[in-house]
Amino acid sequence: MKKRIAILLGDGIGPEVMQGAVRVLQAISDCFQHDFIFEQGLIGGAAIDECGNPLPDTTLDLCSKSDAILLGAVGGPKWDSTTHTIRPEQGLLRIRKELGLFANLRPVNAYQPLIHASTLKKEVIEHVDLLIVRELTGGLYFGKPSERRGVNKDLAIDTLVYNVKEIERVVDKAFQLARKRRKKLTSVDKANVLESSRMWREVVNRVSANYPDVQVEHMLVDSASMQLIYRPEQFDVIVTENLFGDILSDEASMITGSLGMLPSASLRSDMVGLYEPVHGSAPDIAGKNLANPLGMILSVALMLKFSFGLEKEANIIEESVMKVLTDGFHTGDLNVQQGTQVSTTEMVNKIIDSI
Numbered sequence: 001m002k003k004r005i006a007i008l009l010g011d012g013i014g015p016e017v018m019q020g021a022v023r024v025l026q027a028i029s030d031c032f033q034h035d036f037i038f039e040q041g042l043i044g045g046a047a048i049d050e051c052g053n054p055l056p057d058t059t060l061d062l063c064s065k066s067d068a069i070l071l072g073a074v075g076g077p078k079w080d081s082t083t084h085t086i087r088p089e090q091g092l093l094r095i096r097k098e099l100g101l102f103a104n105l106r107p108v109n110a111y112q113p114l115i116h117a118s119t120l121k122k123e124v125i126e127h128v129d130l131l132i133v134r135e136l137t138g139g140l141y142f143g144k145p146s147e148r149r150g151v152n153k154d155l156a157i158d159t160l161v162y163n164v165k166e167i168e169r170v171v172d173k174a175f176q177l178a179r180k181r182r183k184k185l186t187s188v189d190k191a192n193v194l195e196s197s198r199m200w201r202e203v204v205n206r207v208s209a210n211y212p213d214v215q216v217e218h219m220l221v222d223s224a225s226m227q228l229i230y231r232p233e234q235f236d237v238i239v240t241e242n243l244f245g246d247i248l249s250d251e252a253s254m255i256t257g258s259l260g261m262l263p264s265a266s267l268r269s270d271m272v273g274l275y276e277p278v279h280g281s282a283p284d285i286a287g288k289n290l291a292n293p294l295g296m297i298l299s300v301a302l303m304l305k306f307s308f309g310l311e312k313e314a315n316i317i318e319e320s321v322m323k324v325l326t327d328g329f330h331t332g333d334l335n336v337q338q339g340t341q342v343s344t345t346e347m348v349n350k351i352i353d354s355i
């Protein structure tokens with residue numbers, strides 16, 4: 001299979017974890033005779049330094065022509081100061097918007113060898129296998145007006161807007177994903193208070209008619225946030241709007257206790273997607289060969305599965321990660337007492353050996 005993959009290294013540990021991801025993909029393409037073409041583009045702080053723009057047009061063009069995009073991480077203290085009006089994160093927001101990546105997917109699984117690394121009890125997390133689908137291009141983060149008013153600018157306004165089409169497309173994607181999993185969909189809203197949530201619920205109920213095999217439930221976001229750490233194993237697929245999804249997906253990422261392990265995908269209808277680890281640029285450990293590359297490597301597995309339909313190859317990567325962890329190898333970020341601590345490159349070597 002021939003595929004063009006845009007490689008956006010970004011900042012901090014981005015380049016280090018990306019190097020691992022590309023090596024893993026090369027190993028996969030050697031085994032299965034795929035033709036993966038890697039093309040690099042600038043994004044984030046690195047792009048600001050190079051050309052004063054966190055998302056240069058050349059990068060956007062490259063991404064538009066690619067079958068999938070891999071992103072390391074963007075941001076860091078170098079570009080944080082208040083004198084900087086151009087920020088690395090703007091590059092990320094813009095690429096999602098320009099490419100119409102409206103569904104953000106974050107799977108959360110309990111990895112048996114890491115169960116004791118979580119702050120939650122073993123019994124609570126050992127069967128966790130859930131997927132959060134967050135709407136990414138609408139809602140409070142993009143609604144207009146969003147401004148300060150008043151003589152003393154003492155009034156702040158943000159606006160929560162959704163139209164039916166925006167809700168339909170993300171809900172439909174969530175139903176499709178649930179159908180391939182345990183066939184349960186939990187839609188999270190605040191329908192007792194918000195009009196947009198009441199419309200969200202109507203759309204979910206209407207779309208559900210096309211998926212009679214999928215069990216649907218509605219849950220209020222306050223209740224969902226409690227249930228997520230109380231009994232997380234009850235969830236299969238969760239679908240929700242942008243702000244609620246932002247909060248719930250960070251909460252869920254802590255269930256298994258390891259930010260460095262978690263992958264994410266941002267998709268549109270044709271399944272072109274941007275894949276990145278959940279963690280940020282981790283400037284404190286950048287350049288030290290300490291970063292956990294597994295979140296990035298598992299993002300590669302998501303890309304193979306969702307954008308390319310290569311289930312078998314994706315499973316091999318996921319099984320290799322499990323095997324290496326079971327063998328006791330781990331990077332320093334994982335709170336594991338036994339086993340062997342390894343560097344970023346050693347971890348990648350172990351995964352490739354296993355592949």
Ligand code: ATP
Pocket residue numbers: 013073074075259260261278279280281282283284285290291292293295331333
């Ligand atoms: P951002 O604003 O980009 O989301 P953040 O400040 O919220 O970044 P991260 O940079 O993701 O947070 O990480 C917080 C801390 O967790 C890091 O400083 C680092 O110590 C640790 N960390 C994050 N990702 C990894 C990783 N892949 N490997 C090892 N440690 C990590």
Ligand code: MG
Pocket residue numbers: 280
């Ligand atoms: Mg963060």
